[in-house]
Amino acid sequence: MTYLTDKHRTPGFTLLAGVLAAAVIGLSGCDATMPKMGASKGNTVTGAAGGETAENANSALESCDETLGTLAVVEDQSAPWWATYRHRYPTLGTTVPVLRMMIQQSNCFVVVERGRAMNNMMQERALMNSGEMRQGSNFGKGQMVAADYTMNPSIQFSAKGTGGVKGIVGGLFGSVAGALAGGLKSNEAATTLLLVDNRSGVQISAAVGNAKNFDYNLFGGLFGGGAFGGAGAFSNTPEGKVVTAAFADSYNQMVGALRNYKAQSVKGGLGKGGRLKVGQ
Secondary structure (H helix, E strand, O other): OOOOOOOOOOHHHHHHHHHHHHHHHHHHOOOEOOOEEOOEEOOOOOOEEEOOEEEOOOOOOOOOOOOOOEEEEOOOOOOHHHHHHHHHOOOOOOOHHHHHHHHHHHOOOEEOOOOOHHHHHHHHHHHHHHOOOOOOOOOOOOOOOOOOEEEEEEEEEEEEEEEEOHHHHHHHHOHHHHHHHOOOEEEEEEEEEEEEEOOOOOEEEEEEEEEEEEEOOOOHHHHOOOOOOOHHHHHOOOHHHHHHHHHHHHHHHHHHHHHOOOOOOOOOOOOOOOOOOOOO
């Protein structure tokens, strides 16, 4: 194990470390390891939802006084972005659960099941029809709620270590400071949400969001993690937090647009030829 020697504890080194710390905090906007959701600062998505109530929800998440309809979240796992996402972050799973909780916390939509749990729902109905269930189980027809809308999420861009300040700090304070700052890296993500009306097939809304945070590994470049032990492990922020923050930013922007929603119209009616006529 490498220890901090008296040579390293000189007044000049102490002053340099202090100046560097101030510079790093200023450059990072004081959000080390905390994802920045668009222009808002917050702890991405947390807490719980029960009906129209929410517990410990992020105060930066938009909410609605009036629910706009029922909604199903469908993730297209055959799309190219999904393969890239799973290859880059194999420990991260589907984006659907956190999106569904976020949507329910906002009270803007009532979320209905259209994923794999539908198999269990249909299994219960099959058991009812087979006569295996007790009387009064009440799994008859006509009880399921229709989904007015479908939300389709996608990740446009997500990368770890997209930038740092080693060059900036090194140029200002020299090679030692550059080594100290070598472990400050940014993580970024950009996401898209599409909202489709299930009855007409018309896209109601689309929104793009982004998030960014910084990982700190300030002393790894100089001491190799020896003097400060677990500095490297401590500084690694889970990539999922950045992706979640980006989706929260997308959703906030979508809710903002829906508050001022005005239906598009085409003279003559939607899907009846349009206005861009083709010559003979």
